[in-house]
Amino acid sequence: EAQVTQNPRYLITVTGKKLTVTCSQNMNHEYMSWYRQDPGLGLRQIYYSMNVEVTDKGDVPEGYKVSRKEKRNFPLILESPSPNQTSLYFCASSLSMGLTEAFFGQGTRLTVV
Amino acid sequence: AQSVTQPDIHITVSEGASLELRCNYSYGATPYLFWYVQSPGQGLQLLLKYFSGDTLVQGIKGFEAEFKRSQSSFNLRKPSVHWSDAAEYFCAVVPRYNQGGKLIFGQGTELSVKP
Numbered sequence: 043e044a045q046v047t048q049n050p051r052y053l054i055t056v057t058g059k060k061l062t063v064t065c066s067q068n069m070n071h072e073y074m075s076w077y078r079q080d081p082g083l084g085l086r087q088i089y090y091s092m093n094v095e096v097t098d099k100g101d102v103p104e105g106y107k108v109s110r111k112e113k114r115n116f117p118l119i120l121e122s123p124s125p126n127q128t129s130l131y132f133c134a135s136s137l138s139m140g141l142t143e144a145f146f147g148q149g150t151r152l153t154v155v
Numbered sequence: 156a157q158s159v160t161q162p163d164i165h166i167t168v169s170e171g172a173s174l175e176l177r178c179n180y181s182y183g184a185t186p187y188l189f190w191y192v193q194s195p196g197q198g199l200q201l202l203l204k205y206f207s208g209d210t211l212v213q214g215i216k217g218f219e220a221e222f223k224r225s226q227s228s229f230n231l232r233k234p235s236v237h238w239s240d241a242a243e244y245f246c247a248v249v250p251r252y253n254q255g256g257k258l259i260f261g262q263g264t265e266l267s268v269k270p
Contacts, residue, residue, distance in 0.1 A: 144199075146198030149198055
């Protein structure tokens with residue numbers, strides 16, 4: 043089954059404690075991205091990757107890092123989380139940039155206290 | 156400024172009634188247009204998309220959307236709503252000249268369905 047898998051689904055952490063949210067897709071997609079969803083703001087892109095070792099900033103990259111060492115995986119790293127990063131995070135993948143269907147993971151709800 | 160706007164934050168309709176969710180965009184060139192649905196606790200699923208051609212597009216789950224260039228709109232419709240349609244709906248665009256190929260989302264419209 044074609045899917046994007048994120049882990050964990052829920053996470054509560056403390057300010058400053060590094061964390062990683064994993065994302066894996068089984069569709070051999072080149073394009074992957076991370077979004078955060080906040081009430082009244084819709085989804086905003088954090089980072090994206092057009093292929094292995096190719097990543098770039100989206101609209102709200104501050105406080106986040108990503109890596110793309112393998113085509114299937116695109117982890118999101120918060121080196122020093124802060125309360126304003128409390129949000130619902132989605133990973134997405136698509137065959138190419140933008141014009142093909144984006145497949146989304148089920149989301150990771152992160153709370154930073 | 157370039158933007159995607161969904162004017163309605165929350166809509167409630169009765170089961171069996173018709174539905175229209177509004178989406179307006181502000182871009183110099185007509186962007187590529189999408190509607191996604193987010194069911195509770197789930198990720199987003201593509202309902203339909205418009206790139207060019209026939210301005211009335213059919214999607215999954217009985218949804219359709221009409222592109223109106225003169226109004227810069229891409230409204231989502233369904234003739235008869237089912238209780239399982241309760242979800243959040245996002246209009247999204249990919250600007251034609253955006254090198255990042257980034258999906259840009261509206262704020263979302265939450266749909267509630269009354270029995």
